[in-house]
Amino acid sequence: MADLQSIADVLDNAATSARSIDQFSRATKLSVEEAYEVQSLSLKRRYDRGERRVGLKMGLTSREKMAQVGVHDVICGRLTDAMRIDEGGELRLGEFVHPRIEPEIAFILKSTVAGPVSAIEAVTAVEAVAPALDIIDSRYRGFEFDLGDVIADNASGAGFVIGNPVRADFELGNLGMVLSVNGRPVETGSSAAILGHPVRSLVAAARMAAKLGEPLEAGDIVLAGAATAAVPISHGQAISLQVQSLGSVAVTVAK
Numbered sequence: 001m002a003d004l005q006s007i008a009d010v011l012d013n014a015a016t017s018a019r020s021i022d023q024f025s026r027a028t029k030l031s032v033e034e035a036y037e038v039q040s041l042s043l044k045r046r047y048d049r050g051e052r053r054v055g056l057k058m059g060l061t062s063r064e065k066m067a068q069v070g071v072h073d074v075i076c077g078r079l080t081d082a083m084r085i086d087e088g089g090e091l092r093l094g095e096f097v098h099p100r101i102e103p104e105i106a107f108i109l110k111s112t113v114a115g116p117v118s119a120i121e122a123v124t125a126v127e128a129v130a131p132a133l134d135i136i137d138s139r140y141r142g143f144e145f146d147l148g149d150v151i152a153d154n155a156s157g158a159g160f161v162i163g164n165p166v167r168a169d170f171e172l173g174n175l176g177m178v179l180s181v182n183g184r185p186v187e188t189g190s191s192a193a194i195l196g197h198p199v200r201s202l203v204a205a206a207r208m209a210a211k212l213g214e215p216l217e218a219g220d221i222v223l224a225g226a227a228t229a230a231v232p233i234s235h236g237q238a239i240s241l242q243v244q245s246l247g248s249v250a251v252t253v254a255k
């Protein structure tokens with residue numbers, strides 16, 4: 001049996017020092033259960049340093065993402081307060097290994113939604129929705145991993161930006177999404193790419209969070225997963241996402 005604590009330590013050290021590591025799957029394949037245990041152990045190190053869990057990010061919820069990384073299962077990772085970058089703020093490449101950015105939709109919850117819930121129950125727990133950017137940064141060399149590796153690595157979670165939240169009293173199932181770099185569109189898609197409807201991702205999040213022993217609660221943020229492939233970022237870029245009916249969210253990469 002793999003030493004899950006030492007794998008968690010290696011991953012957490014890689015994230016804090018922004019240095020890439022070899023894939024664990026080269027030596028030991030982690031089962032899904034073991035991989036989530038590693039994720040919990042490495043997140044515990046963050047919580048022990050004073051970081052606070054603020055929600056969950058869903059990953060590989062679109063075909064584009066599955067194709068990009070060659071892993072075909074829906075996964076989740078934790079969001080902490082330290083990962084948050086203010087809307088319109090700046091991110092520093094030196095804090096990451098090889099970051100990429102993804103166009104997403106965030107749900108902000110007003111009540112607990114845990115375990116197996118229906119889409120209606122999930123929607124009832126939503127306070128607001130917002131355009132969001134997920135900054136992913138696989139700690140693995142070459143951004144390559146198998147299912148166990150990426151789950152252990154907190155679903156590549158490294159940062160996130162949330163735009164202005166709006167009340168979700170309209171249909172979210174097919175909203176146009178345009179990710180731009182320096183004013184030029186680089187990826188376009190639709191919220192329909194997220195499991196057919198982003199609310200399905202919230203339903204999955206409610207189930208997965210409860211299984212991890214950290215049920216989704218009022219105030220939690222849930223990133224529904226990227227609608228398109230992720231885009232590598234570099235110095236000095238101005239990045240923005242426009243989501244139909246939701247507005248926009250932006251971040252710049254420091255020079």
Ligand code: OOG
Pocket residue numbers: 057058059060061062065069102134136137138150155156157224225226230
């Ligand atoms: C895994 C994380 C995927 C998403 O939105 O699909 C993810 C990765 O691609 O490194 O955040």
Ligand code: MG
Pocket residue numbers: 057058059102104134136223225226
């Ligand atoms: Mg993502």
